[in-house]
Amino acid sequence: MRKYMKYEIKGSYKFILGIIAIVLIASTIIQLNISKQIKFDMTGSGTEIRGFGAFMLVISMLVIFGAFLTAFFQIIGSFRKELYEDRGYLTFTLPLTGNKILGAKLIVAIIWFTTLGVSIVLYNLLFAMILYGPQWSDFVNFIKEAIRMVNSSFLSVGIVSGLSAIMTLILIYFSMALSRVSVRNKKIGGLWFIIFIILSSLSSYLMYSVSEAIPYFLSLDSFKIFHSYELNFLSNVTMGQVIVFGNNFDAYINIFGVLSLIVISIGAFLTTGYLIEKKIDL
Numbered sequence: 001m002r003k004y005m006k007y008e009i010k011g012s013y014k015f016i017l018g019i020i021a022i023v024l025i026a027s028t029i030i031q032l033n034i035s036k037q038i039k040f041d042m043t044g045s046g047t048e049i050r051g052f053g054a055f056m057l058v059i060s061m062l063v064i065f066g067a068f069l070t071a072f073f074q075i076i077g078s079f080r081k082e083l084y085e086d087r088g089y090l091t092f093t094l095p096l097t098g099n100k101i102l103g104a105k106l107i108v109a110i111i112w113f114t115t116l117g118v119s120i121v122l123y124n125l126l127f128a129m130i131l132y133g134p135q136w137s138d139f140v141n142f143i144k145e146a147i148r149m150v151n152s153s154f155l156s157v158g159i160v161s162g163l164s165a166i167m168t169l170i171l172i173y174f175s176m177a178l179s180r181v182s183v184r185n186k187k188i189g190g191l192w193f194i195i196f197i198i199l200s201s202l203s204s205y206l207m208y209s210v211s212e213a214i215p216y217f218l219s220l221d222s223f224k225i226f227h228s229y230e231l232n233f234l235s236n237v238t239m240g241q242v243i244v245f246g247n248n249f250d251a252y253i254n255i256f257g258v259l260s261l262i263v264i265s266i267g268a269f270l271t272t273g274y275l276i277e278k279k280i281d282l
Contacts, residue, residue, distance in 0.1 A: 106173070172192075
């Protein structure tokens with residue numbers, strides 16, 4: 001499995017590095033425009049970024065969004081290529097189980113998405129240090145204050161978001177494998193996406209129903225379990241949500257909602273591994 005992961009990384013690192021380079025260039029343009037606007041505000045000139053500068057600012061933001069979207073489709077697309085193209089013969093004849101093949105692809109995908117995020121954050125922090133010079137100490141103090149503000153609510157959102165992202169990746173891989181098995185050797189481009197939309201909707205409905213039926217919530221702040229009637233929620237909150245917020249924006253995780261999310265992810269993972277190992281015709 002480790003060798004297969006190395007093979008996956010070796011086959012995609014050049015593309016990921018290219019995406020990172022594009023995003024960093026776009027981030028540089030955005031920071032330069034922001035710095036220019038700050039200087040205008042400090043001098044009291046009342047000037048705003050207009051014309052070509054504003055155009056480049058918007059284009060840079062679109063480039064970053066497009067780069068992340070391209071990276072996403074490239075990463076998940078490598079699995080689809082192995083299902084329909086000749087490279088699949090090599091992959092599916094390796095002495096690896098379907099679960100190991102899928103696990104390797106999932107881990108590599110998480111590594112690349114994490115690399116993209118971390119590299120952008122670190123680059124922008126370092127570039128800000130160079131760009132703002134003497135003002136950097138104030139910027140550092142702002143970051144420290146922001147870190148102090150990170151509490152159980154941020155942690156709760158991070159946990160649920162991470163689990164949801166992993167489930168989404170697994171459902172995408174499951175949809176691709178299921179479409180390959182369903183149509184055999186026929187290549188129907190958008191079928192996997194239709195299957196994914198259906199599976200994603202059913203999963204969301206199941207999690208919502210479970211969360212609403214068993215409204216027990218965990219607070220990571222006190223590690224206590226509460227029933228819904230013990231909590232004061234924001235006015236627009238429904239019991240079917242996996243994570244909810246109280247009146248003080250305290251986050252509470254629906255225990256059984258998260259458990260259903262994990263069960264769906266494990267079930268889809270194991271089923272995809274089975275399809276890869278037993279049902280894919282080379």
